[in-house]
Amino acid sequence: xxxxxxxxxxxxxxxxxxxxxxxxxxxxxxxxxxxxxxxxxxxxxxxxxxxxxxxxxxxxxxxxxxxxxxxxxxxxxxxxxxxxxxxxxxxxxxxxxxxxxxxxxxxxxxxxxxxxxxxxxxxxxxxxxxxxxxxxxxxxxxxxxxxxxxxxxxxxxxxxxxxxxxxxxxxxxxxxxxxxxxxxxxxxxxxxxxxxxxxxxxxxxxxxxxxxxxxxxxxxxxxxxxxxxxxxxxxxxxxxxxxxxxxxxxxxxxxxxxxxxxxxxxxxxxxxxxxxxxxxxxxxxxxxxxxxxxxxxxxxxxxxxxxxxxxxxxxxxxxxxxxxxxxxxxxxxxxxxxxxxxxxxxxxxxxxxx
Numbered sequence: 001x002x003x004x005x006x007x008x009x010x011x012x013x014x015x016x017x018x019x020x021x022x023x024x025x026x027x028x029x030x031x032x033x034x035x036x037x038x039x040x041x042x043x044x045x046x047x048x049x050x051x052x053x054x055x056x057x058x059x060x061x062x063x064x065x066x067x068x069x070x071x072x073x074x075x076x077x078x079x080x081x082x083x084x085x086x087x088x089x090x091x092x093x094x095x096x097x098x099x100x101x102x103x104x105x106x107x108x109x110x111x112x113x114x115x116x117x118x119x120x121x122x123x124x125x126x127x128x129x130x131x132x133x134x135x136x137x138x139x140x141x142x143x144x145x146x147x148x149x150x151x152x153x154x155x156x157x158x159x160x161x162x163x164x165x166x167x168x169x170x171x172x173x174x175x176x177x178x179x180x181x182x183x184x185x186x187x188x189x190x191x192x193x194x195x196x197x198x199x200x201x202x203x204x205x206x207x208x209x210x211x212x213x214x215x216x217x218x219x220x221x222x223x224x225x226x227x228x229x230x231x232x233x234x235x236x237x238x239x240x241x242x243x244x245x246x247x248x249x250x251x252x253x254x255x256x257x258x259x260x261x262x263x264x265x266x267x268x269x270x271x272x273x274x275x276x277x278x279x280x281x282x283x284x285x286x287x288x289x290x291x292x293x294x295x296x297x298x299x300x301x302x303x304x305x306x307x308x309x310x311x312x313x314x315x316x317x318x319x320x321x322x323x324x325x326x327x328x329x330x331x332x333x334x335x336x337x338x339x340x341x342x343x344x345x346x347x348x349x350x351x352x353x354x
Contacts, residue, residue: 002070002129017125063101094233123206144177145306165277174265193230240270
């Protein structure tokens, strides 16, 4: 298990994944703070400390110092500390955080962290510690297997509903398998980064704000500002989030489908730079949902996605196929969070397919 610790540049504790051991590492943390404080050259800053049992890695993203403490032989995601930093920035934006610490260097940042924020931090650290988050590890999005012509039809419908106020849009399942992604052609220079989407997905999956009795709420539309650090760390995108029930007897009867055990819901995510664009994006979402639910071929493709059966040797427990140009991947049905993604001699990763 890896422990993750976040402190301010002045040494104030902000977060620890394993709170029980925070006191044990306090002396090390204070030494690190002093080193960063008195070092005059970035080239002189140390990045890690290693002994017979532990590997300690840290990074200084002013006004935060982030630390990971892992067993010496544990596989470590090199991007883990930047992922945690990006999440902190996503909460408030970089200028807002800098403004606080410029005025109050000893500010207690924990005052700005809600219970939901702590839950999300715990979930991120848990995934990073166990290496069981494919989006983090592969820096790619998982796609829902759908017939190419059907996916093209979905993309075409999505694009036809776009307006100048809609910057980005995504259609995924509730476990974040990508169905379609939209980028406003009038803003072709702007791109969504995988790391930003991984943070957004974590906020959605970890927070109780979108759930009732551990189930995603399907009868409400959510509207929240979020800073996507890789896209723009200086501001927010206003994001509409809407879940749609797929395992609904009305749609099953309409399309002559049998009930199945698929508990996935449809997830619509629409982003705008404008705070007052909720009604416009809500209308787009409603029209998009109608076109997906009432078209038999489209609904069936999402409700019963294609099975992936490739001639993989039986000695391979699981496989992942990644398109490195699209930054998307698919996994074998046997893949599970119970398997570490670096499970030796058990996972094959095939890249650069077309």
